[in-house]
Structures are given as C-alpha cells and as structure tokens.
Amino acid sequence: MVSKVLLSTGIAVLGWLTISKLRRASRSGQRRARKVRRPEALQSSEPDEISVVCYNLLADVYATPKRYPYVRPEWLAWPHRWAALQQQLASFGADVICLQEVEPARWQEIVSSPALAGYTGLLQDRGRGSDAAPVITNALLWRPDKLGLVWSESRSRALLAAFVFWDGVGQQQLLYVANLHLEGSPYRPNDRISQTRSALQRLEAHQLSHGLSPGDAAVVVCGDFNSGRHETVCSFLHRGRLEGGTTEPHLPQVEVTKTTIAHPYALHEAYSSGGVELPFTRKHVCRTPLLLRLMEAVWHRPWAGGGAAAAAAAAGGRWWLRRRGRRICAWRGPRVPSLASSLDFIWASCNLEVTALYVPVEARHQGLIAHQALPNQHYPSDHLPIGAVLKLKHFYVEAFGDAHPPQPPAPGDPPQAIQDFEGL
Structure with missing residues (x-):
C-alpha cells in the first residue's frame, strides 16, 4: 500500500516537473517585439x-487654461500645438494612423x-453638434500605396473600416480596423461597454453578410478607451465575453451589462504580447501650482514673485528660489507618477503577430516627461501616441508546403484587384 502511494506521488511530482519545464520553455521561446523609439519611424x-x-x-x-491651469x-x-x-x-511613418479628438x-x-504627404484620410461622420457639446470625431489616415479602403461606417463613438492589401504570397487580404473613442465619464462604464460591443457587432455583421468568418478575420481594435487595462472594456476584449451583473471595482453600484454578452474575436493586447510595458498615455499634474497661485493672489506683495512660484511649480523649480532679495515658494520633484495612466490600447486578432512596438518618448526627454504633465512644450497632446x-x-497545409507561391507585386504597387471587394 505504501509503495503504491509512493509510486503515485512520484508520478505526480514527475508530471508537475515536466509541465513546469514545458511552460518555461514556451515562455523562453516567445519572441519579444522590437522597440521603435521616437523619432524613429514605425514602418x-x-x-x-x-x-x-x-x-x-x-x-x-x-x-484651454481652465482645463489645464498647470500648462503654460x-x-x-x-x-504652437499644430507645429x-x-x-x-x-x-x-505608419501604414495606418488612427486619430481621436479631431475637430471637423x-x-x-x-x-x-x-x-x-502620401496619406489619404477619412473623417468620422457624427452629424452636427451644439454650442454646449461641440462635435469631436475620430479619423483614419492610411497609405494608399499599401492599403485600399473597401468599406467604412461611422458609429457614435467609433470609425470602422476595412482595407485590402497584398500579402507576402501575392494574395489580397482584408484588414478590419475599429478606431474607438469611448465615453469619458468614470461614472458611465456601461456606456463604454455598449459602445465597444456595438462596434464589434457591426464588424461581425459586415463580415457575415459577405461570407467571411469573423474568427478568421484580421482585426485591429484601438483608440482611447478612457479606462484602464484592469477594467471591463479590456476584460471584454480579452475574454470575449462579459457576464451579466458585472461591475467596475470603483463603481460597484453600476452594472456594465445586465445580460451576458460576447464577441467572436480572439484578441490580444499588442504591448503585452510583444513583451513591452505599455507606456502611460495620459498624465495630469498635481494641484501644487494652483495652491501657489492662490497664495500669490492673496499675498502678491511682498511675499510672491508675480506668478513666478506657480510657473516654477509647473516647470519644475526648487522649493526656495531667491528673486530680487525675496524668497518665493516653488516645487521640485516628480509631479504625477500616481496620476499617470494608460487609457489608449491596440488590440489585434491572434492571426496578427506583434513584431515591433512604438515608444513615444524620446530618450532625451525621459527626465522631462517624468517631471512634467501633458501637454508640454515637446508633446502637444494630453495623450502620448x-x-x-x-x-x-x-x-x-503540409501537402502544399513545397508549392511555389506567385510572386508578390512590386513594392509600392497599389492593390489592383480592389474591384473584387467593391461589393463589401
């Protein structure tokens, strides 16, 4: 009896060691994506x-200064920002550029x-806005020598498109792109889920109506999600489903969906798959400059320096700064590490492998971006790309593995068989 127990225990331990070894080998065999740091082109x-x-x-x-009082x-x-x-x-240098917060x-x-130069563009159609709520849209830019647009559709928070391109064996492939800018209110996660689900449903409906299998489609879902990687939007994209009654940890009283929902796509997040940490894409400043401005307004003379303290606080000065024989208060040190967040994502279907990832901060700006908020003198948006x-x-298929595929078209040739997809 004892020998049987020892034998079964030994087999279990051996099995566990074998599985652990295979897992380590699998992890070590994963390819890490190449880093492309600004200003190098992501081509x-x-x-x-x-x-x-x-x-x-x-x-x-x-x-506006009202929204960004800590920015000059x-x-x-x-x-300045447009330059x-x-x-x-x-x-x-990308083939496709997905833009959010574009003013018509x-x-x-x-x-x-x-x-x-060399790009063609498409602007999302969101109708007319009002003075209280101006129209802000998404847009797509692409290189027509690499991609041909065959379908597009505008939703309330998404711009959807399908492109055709030549692959490496001389065949044409379809690429679906969903450019999202989801609801920004932290109290409306249900709207973000609804907007994401609607976009994926429209992609699926278009594919099914033309005899395409959604599970085999090359799909990119990207944009400003206004939510983090551990919140329900990313969970829905990753898992493919979301159970009814799910809530956000910070907002347990709001159900993001009352019924279980699902989508047919197997998606992975690009930076996680490529083995590169997703950079923070949004950063705000602390309120120290605002406090200093209030102090200066109250004690403008002789204690303050006519706005110098608040300016130094926003730019990164020292605690005490001598100016004209007076000491004025200013702040130095990291401004907002705790307020930096990742709200922008690129999700891709599993038939798209990540080979390179973009690092948006130049090496010479690493120190500056750690101490300043966005936007600033070098980065004109409150988001990083x-x-x-x-x-x-x-x-x-193995039986045809030795077949010689047709030669692909010459580099730069636009897709010539785009008429085959005109009915899409």
Whole structure:
C-alpha cells in the first residue's frame, strides 16, 4: 500500500516537473517585439506587415487654461500645438494612423499638411453638434500605396473600416480596423461597454453578410478607451465575453451589462504580447501650482514673485528660489507618477503577430516627461501616441508546403484587384 502511494506521488511530482519545464520553455521561446523609439519611424518592412499608430490629438476646443491651469498658455495655443503635432505625425511613418479628438473644422488643415504627404484620410461622420457639446470625431489616415479602403461606417463613438492589401504570397487580404473613442465619464462604464460591443457587432455583421468568418478575420481594435487595462472594456476584449451583473471595482453600484454578452474575436493586447510595458498615455499634474497661485493672489506683495512660484511649480523649480532679495515658494520633484495612466490600447486578432512596438518618448526627454504633465512644450497632446507593427500569420497545409507561391507585386504597387471587394 505504501509503495503504491509512493509510486503515485512520484508520478505526480514527475508530471508537475515536466509541465513546469514545458511552460518555461514556451515562455523562453516567445519572441519579444522590437522597440521603435521616437523619432524613429514605425514602418513595416514586409508585405505581410501592417504598422498602426493610435493618437488622441487633444481637440483645440479642449486645450484651454481652465482645463489645464498647470500648462503654460503658449503651449496650449493652436499655432504652437499644430507645429508640434505636424512633427509628431510626420515622424510616425505608419501604414495606418488612427486619430481621436479631431475637430471637423480643422480636418482639411490636418489632412492637407505636408507632414501627411502620401496619406489619404477619412473623417468620422457624427452629424452636427451644439454650442454646449461641440462635435469631436475620430479619423483614419492610411497609405494608399499599401492599403485600399473597401468599406467604412461611422458609429457614435467609433470609425470602422476595412482595407485590402497584398500579402507576402501575392494574395489580397482584408484588414478590419475599429478606431474607438469611448465615453469619458468614470461614472458611465456601461456606456463604454455598449459602445465597444456595438462596434464589434457591426464588424461581425459586415463580415457575415459577405461570407467571411469573423474568427478568421484580421482585426485591429484601438483608440482611447478612457479606462484602464484592469477594467471591463479590456476584460471584454480579452475574454470575449462579459457576464451579466458585472461591475467596475470603483463603481460597484453600476452594472456594465445586465445580460451576458460576447464577441467572436480572439484578441490580444499588442504591448503585452510583444513583451513591452505599455507606456502611460495620459498624465495630469498635481494641484501644487494652483495652491501657489492662490497664495500669490492673496499675498502678491511682498511675499510672491508675480506668478513666478506657480510657473516654477509647473516647470519644475526648487522649493526656495531667491528673486530680487525675496524668497518665493516653488516645487521640485516628480509631479504625477500616481496620476499617470494608460487609457489608449491596440488590440489585434491572434492571426496578427506583434513584431515591433512604438515608444513615444524620446530618450532625451525621459527626465522631462517624468517631471512634467501633458501637454508640454515637446508633446502637444494630453495623450502620448502608441503604435505596433503587426505581421499576418500564414497557415500552410503540409501537402502544399513545397508549392511555389506567385510572386508578390512590386513594392509600392497599389492593390489592383480592389474591384473584387467593391461589393463589401
């Protein structure tokens, strides 16, 4: 009896050791994505690769001193921000650029900029707004020498599109892109889930209506989710379902969905899959400059320096600064590590492998971005861009593995068989 127990225990231990070894081998065999740091361009290098960038521009109507009292007014002015935005857009080099917070009144200025030479654009149609709620939309930019647009649809919080492109074996493939800008109120997670579900349902409906299997489609879902990686939107995308009665940890009184919902896509988050930490994409400042401004307003003379303390606090000064024989209070040190958050994501279907990931902060700005909020003199939005190079996986049948595929078209040739997809 004892020998049987020892034998079964030994078999169990051996099995556990074997499984652990296989898991370690599997993890060690995973490919880490290459890092592409600004200002290096995030370009695809193979026909099977598509590079995607996601960027919330910060609409000019929102870039006001009232919303960003800790930012110097000249850094919020459109001429300064537009010059910096053009530099940022020109540096991407991506095949697809997904933009959020685009003002229709500035769309022609954006799409006709020399920084976007070689791109074609599409603006989301959200109808007319009001003075109280101006229309802010999403937009797509793409390189027509790599991709051809065959379908698009505007939803309330999403711009959906399908593109055709040549793969590495000379065949045309479809890529679906969902560019989202979800509800921003922290008290309305149910709206964010509803908007995400609606976008995925429209993708699925379009694919099914044309005889395409949603589970096999190449899909990219990206944008400003206004929620973190541990909240329900990312959980829904990752798991493929969300049970009825689910709530957010910070808002247990609001059910994000009353019934169980699901979608057919197997999705993975690009930065996690590529083995690169997702950078924070949104950052606010603490209220120290606001307190100092109040102090200076009350004791403008002789204690304050005419706004110097608040300016130093926003820019990163010292606790005590001598000016004209007086000491004025200023702040130095990390401003907002606890308030930095990741709200922007790129999710891709599992038939798209991550080969490169974008690092949005230049090496020379690492120290500055750790001490300053967004926007600032170098980064014109309150969000940082993210991006990925995605490679289409091919699955070959063994019996035809030695067949010689047709030669792909010459580099730069636009998709010529786009008429095959005109009915989409």
